[in-house]
Amino acid sequence: SRSIRLAVIPGDGIGREVVAQGLKVLSAVLPSDVKLETEEYDLGARRYHATGEVLPDATLESLKGHDAILLGAIGDPSVPAGVLERGLLLKLRFAFDHYVNLRPSKLFPHTATPLAGRPDIDFVVVREGTEGPYTGNGGSLRTGTPAEVATEVSVNTALGVERVVRDAYERAQARSRKKLTLVHKNNVLVYAGQLWKSTFDRVGREYPEVTTDYLHVDAATIFMVTQPERFDVIVTDNLFGDILTDLAAAVTGGIGLAASGNINPDGAFPSMFEPVHGSAPDIAGTGKADPTATVLSVALLLRHLGHEAEAARIETAVAEDLAERDGAAPRSTDETGDALARRVAG
């Protein structure tokens, strides 16, 4: 499409700073005949404190009118844990049926990793985004008393598991190594585990070229640090995916580089792109935040909307920029944004 109607949710903490750089690079990379229309939404801690609103229905409705959403970060220590995360971020993922939470992990050359020996890391995690322990099913009884019982229910449906597993097989099939690993904990979570494993096996019969593998989540964390090169595509549930992708980010240069897409592959709702990192209130306003994760999320956004060439240009620019930064003095958020914008335009 020759126009992009983009909803922008800067959010909290460093969200605003990194989103500004993401937009800078997006404007710079787009050909002049693609019209970019952005609409900014004031959501997050500031709005919550000012009006008590987290995500009004009218706002949710209005967001639907966009081709995609670019989000910075949500969450602030001044707001009780969960209010913004569940009321805004997860609400968007659920309302817009973002069942594929796509999180690529690649160790770029010239990027620091805590791992000795610099393994060759290039995989993508397909994290389920609309089910599991994230559904908000749960509650507490006799709250605040010595007899309290608090529960959290992980809900898994055949529909929900099959569609994300199928998406992961498609992605594995399209990659050169064609390997798909299911991560779960089916020796303990036997009901959910059985649904995931049987779906994985059954759908796999339609993809004979894809090599498959199963790992318990605990074992997967071991391989993530001892043998990350073994992974190509990983499919996993919402919570395991949350945990594994932070670890994956840590071994591939840190959370400052990790991009993600909350994708509704059916196209019924706008997909949402955001860095994996949070709002990092400790460094907000200092100019220290690395906007690269947001810029790489913009690349995922462009790819999702069919602008493959522009997405690839951004990824190349990031690789070149990381090489340039290697060993150089630390740069500000703005300087990195400018450097990337120059490269993609050039």
Added chain:
Amino acid sequence: SRSIRLAVIPGDGIGREVVAQGLKVLSAVLPSDVKLETEEYDLGARRYHATGEVLPDATLESLKGHDAILLGAIGDPSVPAGVLERGLLLKLRFAFDHYVNLRPSKLFPHTATPLAGRPDIDFVVVREGTEGPYTGNGGSLRTGTPAEVATEVSVNTALGVERVVRDAYERAQARSRKKLTLVHKNNVLVYAGQLWKSTFDRVGREYPEVTTDYLHVDAATIFMVTQPERFDVIVTDNLFGDILTDLAAAVTGGIGLAASGNINPDGAFPSMFEPVHGSAPDIAGTGKADPTATVLSVALLLRHLGHEAEAARIETAVAEDLAERDGAAPRSTDETGDALARRVAG
């Protein structure tokens, strides 16, 4: 006490091999006036295939008569996922109210770590052992159909959370750094998270010398590879503890060295000690299994039973043995057991 009545469950795969070495070292370290009575229990895949039994009531009853249990490993690919894990291993943890699952992590000198820069790692994870998503609460509806719904319920009680949190504070208080980190995911799992966090804060007021910290589980995995030296004592739920301790093992020399104790601090039931690793059917019978994790679990067992000097002797022997092995040709399971037995006796 001057006698130890020990129940031994070798279990599956490499379980038998490593347990043999654990017992060898135990016999060697004990002073001659401490009588060791062992009783071996045939439980695991072989028994299951032969008789269909996993853990008969009479066996459970009989196990109660011991001072402690030494377990090798449970699980075999020939048995459906979960049958032995839940019917035997978790059944024991629950029946004997092993609410403190203690997992120390220490990077010994002369031990390989996948982390560059060799951080100074010495912490202990106090993993809750009788609640959370491990309770077996859950089920599936319309199983095997396209309309299936599978659930897993994490159950958390004030009683269960408080006792393990209190145990963790006691351990933190007794250590030199006196630092306790709660790991949870209270921005998403708000009901359980609120119970954990409020209990953690409330009990903490009784331990003013202990410095406290809270981390989401995803962030904790990042620190585990970028800054593991920040951890002293970690307290966390059953599933997060499972995941974190495998990762912790990976960064401190691997699962071949990670020991654990399933402890019932009240002493109402025998505590159970086991290596963190599984049955590793791929290397069973090859003599490649490292028995060190089991030997270190024997040290935890001795400490639990009040034999502190012997526990410390084992730990010193392991440190010395690891130094001796550094750069040397790989040894067999038996050779390592012999070497350790010689050292503790010497």
